[in-house]
Amino acid sequence: AQSVAQPEDQVNVAEGNPLTVKCTYSVSGNPYLFWYVQYPNRGLQFLLKYITGDNLVKGSYGFEAEFNKSQTSFHLKKPSALVSDSALYFCAVRAPTDSWGKLQFGAGTQVVVTP
């Protein structure tokens, strides 16, 4: 069975500084990996995905993530954080053998960007 770990409950960063949200995964085979963002009392918004190809994937709102197979990681990054990036971020993994499209989500990381 697949699993996802987000080791930080909360990440604090000053506006303008780089933002990194960590994610590690465990899955049999080559994983499909995803990042989502959730604002209070809203649904999850899809940010980006890694399916195959280039290890660095770019997504919405200036976010990017790097797939590292040897470290089984898929960290989310943004070069310059904005106050509006304050939200709850989820990493998710799907096993390539899962034909139902089920995702396993991490516990989430709260990002707080201070002015």
Add this chain to the structure above:
Amino acid sequence: SQTIHQWPATLVQPVGSPLSLECTVEGTSNPNLYWYRQAAGRGLQLLFYSVGIGQISSEVPQNLSASRPQDRQFILSSKKLLLSDSGFYLCAWSSGISSYEQYFGPGTRLTVT
């Protein structure tokens, strides 16, 4: 473009009352559909998923049930609510053809009193 709707947005129900939450998807056909619950805190728990009309799979035993009466309609129900059913319920869909990412609805906040 595709859109996903959920209603109601908020709901306060007494213990023992029935429940019906509805989710509909527009702009696609034969989607995979999913119901999640997000308890206070943050974790997402997959409750049910469906890959076609009348086909429902349950991830965890519970007080809830799901149905898919139409291709793009997914309903979450309960005959008698428990306090522990409180939470934020999210519906999601993915393409049945190249089902990679899921797209989420706005959610329903359920408070059982």
